Amino acid sequence: MNRMVKKLKPKICIIGSGFVGQATGKGFSSLGFNVTFLDINPLKVQKLREEGFKAYHPDELKNGTFDFDVSFLSVPTPTENERINLNMMEEASKYLGKRLYALNKYHLVVVKSTVLPGTTENLVVKLIEKYSGKSVGKNFGICMNPEYLRERFADEDFLKSWVIVIGEYDHRSGNLLEEIYEDFDCPKYRVSLQEAEIQKYIHNLFNAVKITFFNEMRQITQNAGLDPELIFPLVAESAEGNWNPFYGLKDQGPFSGNCLPKDTRAFLSWVEDNGLSADLLKQTIKVNEQIAQKHPEKQKNTPQPKRDKTYGRYLADRSIQH
Numbered sequence: 001m002n003r004m005v006k007k008l009k010p011k012i013c014i015i016g017s018g019f020v021g022q023a024t025g026k027g028f029s030s031l032g033f034n035v036t037f038l039d040i041n042p043l044k045v046q047k048l049r050e051e052g053f054k055a056y057h058p059d060e061l062k063n064g065t066f067d068f069d070v071s072f073l074s075v076p077t078p079t080e081n082e083r084i085n086l087n088m089m090e091e092a093s094k095y096l097g098k099r100l101y102a103l104n105k106y107h108l109v110v111v112k113s114t115v116l117p118g119t120t121e122n123l124v125v126k127l128i129e130k131y132s133g134k135s136v137g138k139n140f141g142i143c144m145n146p147e148y149l150r151e152r153f154a155d156e157d158f159l160k161s162w163v164i165v166i167g168e169y170d171h172r173s174g175n176l177l178e179e180i181y182e183d184f185d186c187p188k189y190r191v192s193l194q195e196a197e198i199q200k201y202i203h204n205l206f207n208a209v210k211i212t213f214f215n216e217m218r219q220i221t222q223n224a225g226l227d228p229e230l231i232f233p234l235v236a237e238s239a240e241g242n243w244n245p246f247y248g249l250k251d252q253g254p255f256s257g258n259c260l261p262k263d264t265r266a267f268l269s270w271v272e273d274n275g276l277s278a279d280l281l282k283q284t285i286k287v288n289e290q291i292a293q294k295h296p297e298k299q300k301n302t303p304q305p306k307r308d309k310t311y312g313r314y315l316a317d318r319s320i321q322h
Contacts, residue, residue: 009031009180010068010069011067012034012068013035013036013038013070013072014035014037014038015038015073015075015092015096016075016092017037017038017048017074019149020154021037021074021112023149023155028180036061036068037055037056038055039055039057040057066099068107069107071110073093074112074113075091076113077115084116086115090123093131094131096132097129097132100128106140107140108142108176108177109124112145116197118194120144120194121169121193121194128142141169141172142169142193143169143193146196147200161184161186163186163189165189166178166181167190167192167194168192168193174190219276253295255288261288265285267281268285
């Protein structure tokens with residue numbers, strides 16, 4: 001008689017137990033994974049232990065007790081003096097390399113922290129190879145797996161992920177991480193390490209620019225005696241850039257056509273005539289003009305996007321070009 005053999009889930013180590021590391025580890029633990037948390041902050045370690053999780057200071061785990069299949073690096077990467085500080089990522093990579101030195105099996109390293117393009121391969125991999133004496137692609141694999149968690153709702157956001165991006169060094173690494181995420185019912189995309197790294201930054205920058213844009217428009221509308229709380233939801237319904245998530249993504253050069261160039265300039269003049277400023281709008285016009293000068297061959301009328309009405313809502317036609 002054939003018996004179904006239950007596949008063992010990989011043993012996971014979370015290195016860096018801030019809100020990202022905790023959400024990741026707790027989420028996998030709830031799905032039946034054997035998870036261990038590591039952190040240099042004794043208060044975090046104690047709190048996790050009180051909640052019933054295995055948690056340790058990194059120095060408490062000696063080589064013989066480091067027997068994990070996967071490690072998630074989720075240490076802080078703060079910005080200091082306008083530049084990313086990778087000190088904790090360096091220390092975590094060195095630590096992991098030393099632990100892998102005595103590990104006699106393949107190990108997957110997953111960078112969860114937000115890092116600039118090239119960091120995973122040029123810093124993390126090199127340090128792990130140096131301190132482990134092992135080779136990436138042979139003895140260990142590596143992926144870059146960005147997080148999209150809101151701090152207040154991190155646990156919920158992790159388990160209800162709306163998209164998973166896997167930046168892979170090689171297929172073996174990507175296959176293993178995709179297997180780990182097999183219970184997550186959402187789209188999964190596999191890209192290169194650097195593509196995953198820069199995607200996370202563009203994700204955050206887009207959110208920052210959108211917030212800044214509406215803050216700028218809020219000041220202008222309120223100064224004009226108008227109600228932004230009424231106007232902005234209407235913009236959310238009417239603007240192609242909102243109801244079509246793929247609007248503007250194609251490489252079609254500067255915005256052009258009959259509306260956008262004239263309206264951006266006219267509105268900026270009106271704002272300045274009223275003694276106000278619109279710095280983001282001014283820079284938008286400037287950057288658009290620079291792109292037009294650099295790529296004159298791409299200037300043309302902006303295509304008119306289509307609308308597909310479904311269940312009373314407008315959804316994006318993914319085939320449209322702009």
